Amino acid sequence: MKIAVVALGKIGLPLAVQFADADPAHEVVGVDVDQRVVDSVNRGQEPFPGEDHLADKLADLVPAGRLRASTDYADAIPGADAVVVVVPLFVDEATGAPDFGWMDAATRSLAQHLGPGTLVSYETTLPVGTTRDRWKPMIEEISGLAEGSDFHLVFSPERVLTGRVFADLRRYPKLVGGLSEAGTAAAVAFYQDVLDFDTRLDLPRPNGVWDLGSAEAAEMAKLAETTYRDVNIGLANQFARFADTVGIDVHRVIEACNSQPYSHIHTPGIAVGGHCIPVYPRLYLSTDPDATVVASARAANAAMPEYAVARAASLLGSLDGLRVLVLGASYRGKVKETAFSGVFATVAALRSRGAQVLVHDPMYTDDELASFGWTPYHWAAGQPGEPVDVAIVQADHPEYAHLCAADLPGLRLLLDGRRTTDPSNFTGTPRLTIGGGEPVPA
Secondary structure, X not given: OEEEEEOOOOOHHHHHHHHHHHOOOOEEEEEOOOHHHHHHHHOOOOOOOOOOOHHHHHHHHOOOOOEEEEOOHHHHOOOOOEEEEOOOOEEOOOOOOEEOHHHHHHHHHHHHOOOOOOEEEEOOXXXXXXXXXXXXXXXXXXXXXXXXXXXXXXXXXXXXXXXXXXHHHHHOOEEEXXXXXXXXXXXXXXXXXXXXXXXXXXXXXXXXXXXOOOHHXXXXXXXXXXXXXXXXXXXXXXXXHHHHHHOOOHHHHHHHHOOOOOOOOOOOOOOOOOOOOOOHHHHHHHHOOOOHHHHHHHHHHHOHHHHHHHHHHHHHOOOOOOEEEEEOOOOOOOOOOOOOOHHHHHHHXXXXXXXXXXXXXXXXXXXHHHHOOOEEOOOEOOEOOOOOOEEEEOOOOHHHHHOOHHHOOOOOEEEEOOOOOOHHHHOOOOEEEOOOOOOOOO
């Protein structure tokens, strides 16, 4: 097969590699608007760090001629048996409405070069109904082809986590929903050919490619599984805030609850970030605005950075004029990505209280941190940084597990929003957590 993958980001590029690796006879072409990404891939080098096995696979597949990249849709799309679209869908910060700008542009470009007999699969998470009501008429109008007879259109959501994409592709069933039975059958056959699955005994049916019956069902399945996580975390954060008022360690409570099989309470924390968990509930709400449970959980999670900063301020009385260090710009540990990271709201809450804010992240250079408008902070194990009054752990980078009070001269308070640090390293220095129930003066 010739397979085209549209957008070579942190999901799209590993997918292209997986497809190329599945069969030496496959020709895989990735198309991306970023020339730097294309050039890096064509050199057999990973354009971003942190994805397990990606560098080694690129180094093997590209020189062998099994994978290449291009900025030209006219190169990638014609003659393709399958086109897989993984272009980002953005969400307006203020309104929560989906912004289809990039996806519309990519869809128009691929439709201009689409030929008969092609399977088109969207893997980007979408509001329910988008595949049928937006992409189908757009592709048909531009290409002059009829869906269901000239080409097939399906939705098949990615269900992987950055950093472990190849493992997750094996671990989880691949969901498929088409607009016709023939399209669904083509998609099932395609994914069975390019994916391998681990045996799992905890599933209602064998691991592999699952037909959801319609594109809408597959779209909802992706939104539902991620929205569930946001709602669950929202509940955990509500429990944590109450636990702080009554002096209970909510983590011990959650551990106890989850000791039986019907409770799966997630972990509370300072923020919910990334491309998925804080975004997909908004996509769901865009088509189901009456989902009050979803909306309430999203609001509760969005309020956690402000809560954490207020908790620190309540101990010290005021943060005005204090030097406050935010540890972690990334939305989670070991990932160089700031999408919807809690760092933004944390810095804003601190600045609103007059604090002098510094930011540290082991994955970012000083220039990269400064480009966000932050003052970089320098600290490394065994090399104490400049004096600070307060430190707030925002991302659970493994480097912070070894942090101690001596690394941060003058430290008067640590607020560990991820429970990453070792309490024994801060003997004599107040250490607060989210839901730890540590005593704080009123």
